[in-house]
Amino acid sequence: MSDTATNAEDRGRRPLSVTGEADLIAALVRRLPQAASVLLGPGDDAAVVTAPDGRVVAACDVLVEGVHFARSWSTAYDVGRKAAAANMADVAAMGAMTTGLLVALVAPDDLETSWALELADGLADEAGLVGASVVGGDVSRGPCVVVAVTALGDLNGRAPVTRGGARPGDVVALCGTTGRSAAGLAVLERGFGSPRALVAAHRRPSPPYASGPAASDAGATAMVDVSDGLVSDLGQLARSSGVTIEIDKADVPLDPDVASLASAYGRVADEWLFTGGEDHALVATFASGAALPDGFTAIGRVRVAQAGEPTVLVDGREWSGRTGHRHWG
Amino acid sequence: MSDTATNAEDRGRRPLSVTGEADLIAALVRRLPQAASVLLGPGDDAAVVTAPDGRVVAACDVLVEGVHFARSWSTAYDVGRKAAAANMADVAAMGAMTTGLLVALVAPDDLETSWALELADGLADEAGLVGASVVGGDVSRGPCVVVAVTALGDLNGRAPVTRGGARPGDVVALCGTTGRSAAGLAVLERGFGSPRALVAAHRRPSPPYASGPAASDAGATAMVDVSDGLVSDLGQLARSSGVTIEIDKADVPLDPDVASLASAYGRVADEWLFTGGEDHALVATFASGAALPDGFTAIGRVRVAQAGEPTVLVDGREWSGRTGHRHWG
Numbered sequence: 001m002s003d004t005a006t007n008a009e010d011r012g013r014r015p016l017s018v019t020g021e022a023d024l025i026a027a028l029v030r031r032l033p034q035a036a037s038v039l040l041g042p043g044d045d046a047a048v049v050t051a052p053d054g055r056v057v058a059a060c061d062v063l064v065e066g067v068h069f070a071r072s073w074s075t076a077y078d079v080g081r082k083a084a085a086a087n088m089a090d091v092a093a094m095g096a097m098t099t100g101l102l103v104a105l106v107a108p109d110d111l112e113t114s115w116a117l118e119l120a121d122g123l124a125d126e127a128g129l130v131g132a133s134v135v136g137g138d139v140s141r142g143p144c145v146v147v148a149v150t151a152l153g154d155l156n157g158r159a160p161v162t163r164g165g166a167r168p169g170d171v172v173a174l175c176g177t178t179g180r181s182a183a184g185l186a187v188l189e190r191g192f193g194s195p196r197a198l199v200a201a202h203r204r205p206s207p208p209y210a211s212g213p214a215a216s217d218a219g220a221t222a223m224v225d226v227s228d229g230l231v232s233d234l235g236q237l238a239r240s241s242g243v244t245i246e247i248d249k250a251d252v253p254l255d256p257d258v259a260s261l262a263s264a265y266g267r268v269a270d271e272w273l274f275t276g277g278e279d280h281a282l283v284a285t286f287a288s289g290a291a292l293p294d295g296f297t298a299i300g301r302v303r304v305a306q307a308g309e310p311t312v313l314v315d316g317r318e319w320s321g322r323t324g325h326r327h328w329g
Numbered sequence: 330m331s332d333t334a335t336n337a338e339d340r341g342r343r344p345l346s347v348t349g350e351a352d353l354i355a356a357l358v359r360r361l362p363q364a365a366s367v368l369l370g371p372g373d374d375a376a377v378v379t380a381p382d383g384r385v386v387a388a389c390d391v392l393v394e395g396v397h398f399a400r401s402w403s404t405a406y407d408v409g410r411k412a413a414a415a416n417m418a419d420v421a422a423m424g425a426m427t428t429g430l431l432v433a434l435v436a437p438d439d440l441e442t443s444w445a446l447e448l449a450d451g452l453a454d455e456a457g458l459v460g461a462s463v464v465g466g467d468v469s470r471g472p473c474v475v476v477a478v479t480a481l482g483d484l485n486g487r488a489p490v491t492r493g494g495a496r497p498g499d500v501v502a503l504c505g506t507t508g509r510s511a512a513g514l515a516v517l518e519r520g521f522g523s524p525r526a527l528v529a530a531h532r533r534p535s536p537p538y539a540s541g542p543a544a545s546d547a548g549a550t551a552m553v554d555v556s557d558g559l560v561s562d563l564g565q566l567a568r569s570s571g572v573t574i575e576i577d578k579a580d581v582p583l584d585p586d587v588a589s590l591a592s593a594y595g596r597v598a599d600e601w602l603f604t605g606g607e608d609h610a611l612v613a614t615f616a617s618g619a620a621l622p623d624g625f626t627a628i629g630r631v632r633v634a635q636a637g638e639p640t641v642l643v644d645g646r647e648w649s650g651r652t653g654h655r656h657w658g
Contacts, residue, residue, distance in 0.1 A: 039384060040489055044569070045422040045553060046388035046482065048489050051380030055368060058464065058481060059375035062433035064471040093374040104391035104433070104477035135387065138477070142393040148433035148467070148477035152387060153375065160369055160377050224374060240373075 012114030016141070019113045024139060027113070028120050035133045037099045037154075047135035049100040049152055057153035057160065059090035061227075065145040073188050076115040078203040079147060080122020082278075087151035088130065089207035089225040089280035095161040095216025096153035097209065100135040101127050103149050106142035119147065130209050158216045161284070166222040166241035168304045170285040173296040175211045178230050179258040179269060182276025186265070197257050207280035211295050215284045218293040223284035229275040231312050231319045234283060238310040241285075247300040247314045274314065275322055341443030345470070348442045353468060356442070357449050364462045366428045366483075376464035378429040378481055386482035386489065388419035390556075394474040402517050405444040407532040408476060409451020411607075416480035417459065418536035418554040418609035424490040424545025425482035426538065429464040430456050432478050435471035448476065459538050487545045490613070495551040495570035497633045499614040502625040504540045507559050508587045508598060511605025515594070526586050536609035540624050544613045547622040552613035558604040560641050560648045563612060567639040570614075576629040576643045603643065604651055 016024060025043075034041040040048040049056075063069055063083045074082070088098040103123060105116060116139070123134050135152075166172075184202025193199060207225065215223055222241055224233045230252070238245045252273055262269035285302055286292060305311070311318060345353060354372075363370040369377040378385075392398055392412045403411070417427040432452055434445060445468070452463050464481075495501075513531025522528060536554065544552055551570055553562045559581070567574045581602060591598035614631055615621060634640070640647060 040491065044489075044491050044493075045419040046386045046425070046480075046489075048384055048386050048423070048484070051383055051385045054380055054383055055377055056380045056385040056481060057375045057377050058429065058431055058479070060431040060433050060465050060467045060479065062435060062467045062469050062475075062477065064435055064469045067469055067471060090374040094377070096375070100387065102387055102389040102479050104389050104479075106391060106393055106475055106477075136389050138389045138391045140391050140393045140396055142396060142475060143472045146435055146471060146475050146477070148391065148435075148475070150387070150389065150431050150433075150479035151375075152385060152481075155377070160373075160375075162369065162373050164373075 012112065012117065014113050015110045016107055016113055016116065017109040021139060024113065024116060027117060031117060031120050032124050032134045035131050038133050038135050041133065042136050047100065049135055052154060053157045055155055057091050057094050057096040057155060058150060059087050060150045061086040061090065062146060062148040074203050076118035077122040080119040081126045081204045083147045083149045084123045084126035085205045085207050085280060086227060087149045088126065088209060089227065091151050091153035092207060092209045092212030093223050093225040093282055094153065095158045095213050095220065095223065096155045097213060098127065098130050098132040098151045098153045100133055100152045101149055103134060103137035103147065105137065105139045106146035108143065109141055111145065158213065161216050161220050161223040163222055163224050163237045163240035166237060166243050166285040166302045168243060168302050169288045170221055170302040171288055171298050172245055172247065172283065172285055172300040172302060173292050174252065174281055174283050174299045175295040176208045176279060176281030177253060177255045178226055178279050178281050179272035179276040180255055181205055181278040182272040183258045183261050195257055195261060198261060201279065205278055205280045208282055208295055211282055211293065214293040215282065215296065218286065219290050220284040220286055223282060226277065226279060226281045226283060228277040230283065231274050231314065234312045238312055242305055242310055244303040244305045244310060245300060245312045246303055247312065249315045251297065251299045253297055274319060341441065341446065343442045344439045345436055345442055345445065346438040350468060353442065353445060356446060360446060360449050361453050361463045364460050367462050367464050370462065371465050376429065378464055381483060382486045384484055386420050386423050386425040386484060387479060388416050389479045390415040390419065391475060391477040403532050405447035406451040409448040410455045410533045412476045412478045413452045413455035414534045414536050414609060415556060416478045417455065417538060418556065420480045420482035421536060421538045421541030422552050422554040422611055423482065424487045424542050424552065425484045426542060427456065427459050427461040427480045427482045429462055429481040430478055432463060432466035432476065434466065434468045435475035437472065438470055440474065485542065487542065490545050490549050490552040492551055492553050492566045492569035495566060495572050495614040495631045497572060497631050498617045499550055499631040500617055500627050501574055501576065501612065501614055501629040501631060502621050503581065503610055503612045503628045504624040505537045505608060505610030506582060506584045507555055507608050507610050508601035508605040509584055510534055510607040511601040512587045512590050524586055524590060527590060530608065534607055534609045537611055537624055540611055540622065543622040544611065544625065547615065548619050549613040549615055552611060555606065555608060555610045555612055557606040559612065560603050560643065563641045567641055571634055571639055573632040573634045573639060574629060574641045575632055576641065578644045580626065580628045582626055603648060
């Protein structure tokens with residue numbers, strides 16, 4: 001190993017309190033590639049990003065150590081990928097593509113500097129999947145790691161697809177899988193590290209970013225990303241739209257890895273499938289008869305709200321048990 | 330007091346863990362007025378805000394309990410005002426006006442619900458000073474209160490004023506005061522509550538938002554807001570521009586309240602004036618001979634960096650002692 005590499009490694013092991021804010025920010029800025037859509041990147045009072053159609057989409061999502069992730073279960077790089085993905089999926093669910101991320105990092109004094117740098121790498125790599133960049137942020141000491149991300153996005157002339165546009169008669173369709181992240185968490189909670197594909201799905205979700213704009217182009221009437229759980233997030237859509245949503249259980253794709261794990265653990269996969277969050281699948285509604293865009297599978301339909309009470313029914317019944325992850329819920 | 334008012338008060342005293350995420354978000358959304366520049370406000374996957382000239386300015390600043398504020402010294406409303414102000418001043422320092430704020434709130438389970446609602450009121454009221462709105466956010470439980478704000482802004486066709494454009498011969502000019510927030514903190518640290526004007530300045534800074542765009546229109550070559558301290562923030566500007574900045578101490582406005590307090594406490598006001606942050610004054614450079622916009626006072630000049638070392642000199646000497654507030658610094 002060269003002296004330079006050794007020195008870099010030594011610097012990486014330093015706690016943030018020794019590295020200092022100025023050197024940390026300088027190191028972070030050096031590591032963050034900037035796409036052409038960024039007119040002014042990190043290092044000034046603010047960033048400037050193109051907003052080609054005169055509007056900007058903005059979503060905000062915060063991850064807290066001990067609540068959303070554990071440093072013993074996820075690398076800094078994984079946390080970066082996951083924090084970016086959660087926000088970029090929200091942007092996709094509006095029918096937009098992410099252009100830039102801003103990141104507030106709170107961290108304990110004794111956190112190794114390399115942890116912050118690898119977090120930035122994860123954020124930048126996930127953003128890079130859609131040609132976006134980490135354009136700004138802030139750092140502060142604090143009692144645990146908090147990663148608060150704001151994603152900016154471009155609708156490219158489209159109307160935003162809200163949660164409130166579903167109409168009775170619409171088809172409900174899912175793009176991406178549900179339950180993989182929750183199944184991966186169950187693996188980690190038992191102290192295991194495999195099946196690796198499920199653990200990886202928990203650490204780094206793979207939202208179908210391009211399918212958000214595609215759904216919008218195909219006429220999606222409402223859309224949401226599955227961050228809390230399919231029943232929970234469809235519940236939000238049902239309430240915003242004032243409708244009832246009926247899901248046909250047999251039509252919800254059962255991921256083979258999730259099915260195998262359920263079998264191995266002697267349980268049914270339903271809870272993972274219907275209440276597991278953080279896979280960031282997209283679920284949207286389309287007018288009946290519309291051609292569904294690639295990757296979307298019909299899983300149910302929209303009905304007039306029964307007795308005026310918007311709700312979600314699975315095979316005709318309300319979901320019993322917990323519906324998804326809610327803080328303070 | 331009516332039953333309704335009593336019930337509202339009772340609900341406000343509930344800890345967040347009892348109120349629950351869904352009810353908290355619903356209560357926050359109800360409280361947040363939305364300006365016409367907001368095409369889609371809080372409550373969906375993302376917000377949509379106008380970006381009239383095809384670009385968006387974005388700044389990010391995080392406040393952590395125990396680091397940036399104490400709940401015993403500042404009300405929730407004050408913290409909201411201050412968190413918004415820190416970000417909106419960054420946007421102003423680019424020559425832009427804030428259009429929207431996104432806010433990630435991390436809070437302990439036992440925080441009273443009213444604290445979160447009053448924080449939102451403070452954020453909304455500060456944003457309202459420039460016609461901006463709180464357009465989105467996220468909430469999570471965590472070990473202490475963290476308020477991470479991202480401000481979006483509109484340049485209205487202007488080029489952004491960076492930290493890097495100061496040129497030898499330029500005049501350095503200050504708009505707003507320095508030292509009031511630091512002096513107010515010194516009052517609180519002694520366990521006092523007056524002079525009230527200084528304590529209020531610490532709790533709620535009053536950045537000169539309109540003076541950022543005005544400075545840009547007057548040809549400012551570089552600009553920064555004083556968030557860490559005058560010497561520290563001018564140091565950033567000097568390094569970004571590759572210049573030396575000379576400040577004439579006698580020309581830096583000495584706030585009368587700060588002067589009185591220094592006299593009462595038997596100390597000189599210089600440290601508050603030159604190293605006190607969080608007042609969010611604007612400091613900018615202008616070509617020699619340019620007419621300074623209203624509110625700006627010349628305090629020095631830009632020189633060629635001595636021996637290639639960009640620095641800040643006060644009356645010809647490097648500032649001795651601490652230069653401002655730096656985490657891990």
